[in-house]
Amino acid sequence: MADIFTSKADELIIDQVLQYGFSSAKAPKYTVLRLALAKSLRISTEPNDSFDKNEEDGAEYTLAVLTGKTRDEDINGIRDFDDAICALLSTYHNEDLFSNLKRYKTLLQRHIRRGLYEIKTSWNRSHDFIVYLQEELFAGLDFGPSQQSSTAIEIILIDALKEIGVSAEIKNKIQGPRIDRYFLHLPNIQHFDQLKRGLEKLAFRLGLQQEGVFIHSTSEPKVVAMDIPRSRQNWKTINASQIPKWAEQEKGNERLTVWLGEDVLGKPFTFDLIDTPHLLIAGTTGSGKSICLHAILLSLLWTQSSENLQLALCDPKQVELAHYEHIPHLYGKGVVHLITDVMELLEQLVDEMERRNQLLREAGVSNLTEAIQQRKLQLPRIVVVVEELADLMMQSRELETPLVRLAQKARSTGIHLILATQRPDSVTFSGLLRTNIPSRIALRVQKNTESRIILDEMGAEQLLGSGDMLVKIPQVSTNAIRVHGAYISQDDIKLCLRNL
Ligand SMILES: Nc1ncnc2c1ncn2[C@@H]1O[C@H](COP(=O)(O)OP(=O)(O)OP(=O)(O)O)[C@@H](O)[C@H]1O
Ligand SMILES: [Mg+2]
Structure with a gap:
């Protein structure tokens, strides 16, 4: 028996995300529904009851598909990650949804359908869906310092500079929202031109794609500032707030x-x-x-x-x-x-x-x-x-x-x-x-x-x-x-x- 219902418009969004976002029209629809749930949970106001209507021309989904819910007798009463989702919604709405399955399903449907609506209004199909998700789902969350330690990156940088014929010493480093700015001391001024000519090679050596390494001279003699972008998961999002x-x-x-x-x-x-x-x-x-x-x-x-x-x-x-x-x-x-x-x-x-x-x-x-x-x-x-x-x-x-x-x-x-x-x-x-x-x-x-x-x-x-x-x-x-x-x-x- 169905647990949640979508509308025809919702189904259209799901198809668009699968086709243009994932380039895989055959991927399971529940992946999009789960992302829609995540999208809705990032909004601080509760979804309203306009998403309750069960429209005839939409589709139906079971909790088994959506949240992996198993029948209690299946595996010693463990409800897979349905429990986790029920706990999330209980916290979000400040209600005990474990003891009210009907209410849980209603709220789940509201969130999923609101999430789909949000995706429809904020995602443009010519834009990269994965990048969109990263921004929508993770904006403002702090994942802490980058995976690779700073010293490891500095060693790689000095090494990469040597490979393009530049000997340099890192004097200082400032971490910006998306890039790290290194202040490099170049004892040999001839290496400044070498550095300017070698920026493309340096970017290649550092595993950057078309994103470039930019340099600027500074007011300090023989010191150049070099901006190196960090990987996307280590950016700090600048929030609208x-x-x-x-x-x-x-x-x-x-x-x-x-x-x-x-x-x-x-x-x-x-x-x-x-x-x-x-x-x-x-x-x-x-x-x-x-x-x-x-x-x-x-x-x-x-x-x-x-x-x-x-x-x-x-x-x-x-x-x-x-x-x-x-x-x-x-x-x-x-x-x-x-x-x-x-x-x-x-x-x-x-x-x-x-x-x-x-x-x-x-x-x-x-x-x-x-x-x-x-x-x-x-x-x-x-x-x-x-x-x-x-x-x-x-x-x-x-x-x-x-x-x-x-x-x-x-x-x-x-x-x-x-x-x-x-x-x-x-x-x-x-x-x-x-x-x-x-x-x-x-x-x-x-x-x-x-x-x-x-x-x-x-x-x-x-x-x-x-x-x-x-x-x-x-x-x-x-x-x-x-x-x-x-x-x-x-x-x-x-x-x-x-x-x-
Ligand atoms: N300042 C930002 N920080 C993080 N992500 C951003 C930022 N600006 C844009 N993006 C990402 O890029 C996507 C596209 O942004 P936007 O719609 O502004 O592009 P556009 O240049 O107007 O595109 P089009 O020419 O197709 O209208 C956004 O959905 C978001 O994922
Ligand atoms: Mg635009």
């Missing part, structure tokens, strides 16, 4: 401060959108653009009221920005998806820019910051976010006209552009847009030529993926700064918006 902590002191002020995550040494990385000329975020599919956008949006929403800030949101994929549909900060009619609506919204923003320019002229000031400081005008700032710019540009090149006008003149009027794209080629990102959008965030790209298009330099092809980025903002630094992005899950967004 950090953002409100960082944002605490900025709440309610006039700045548009955003926190993307932490730099390689673990210091929060922040900048102010008001000082930042318009921004492009680019990187290959699954590199972390949308999550980076969420970090920016949540930073702004944590610190700004809807009187001070409005968000104009364009999302052709229709899923990424759906959570923001009902926030009071929304500019215009809602999050726009269709190319005609995007065009209309951008044209409306151009008119708003012209209107504001007129108001600024009349007030005798050159920009909105001055107008606010001198109490001459009080207008909200508008942050315009365009997701998947390349998709939109492919549908209509005409989009470029209002975008270029905004890029050229909108900043002084308090309108700020953030464009995100997978393909930063000349079609999407024409010369005129390029020159007027000088702030760039590059997430991982496939080829060094793409890195050059985004940053005017190589490097983004050697990033680690999953929100590892190079940030080049003229107002912050002339060099690209490496940042590990904060991980923002769908729950984090919901939680933040609920607390607005």
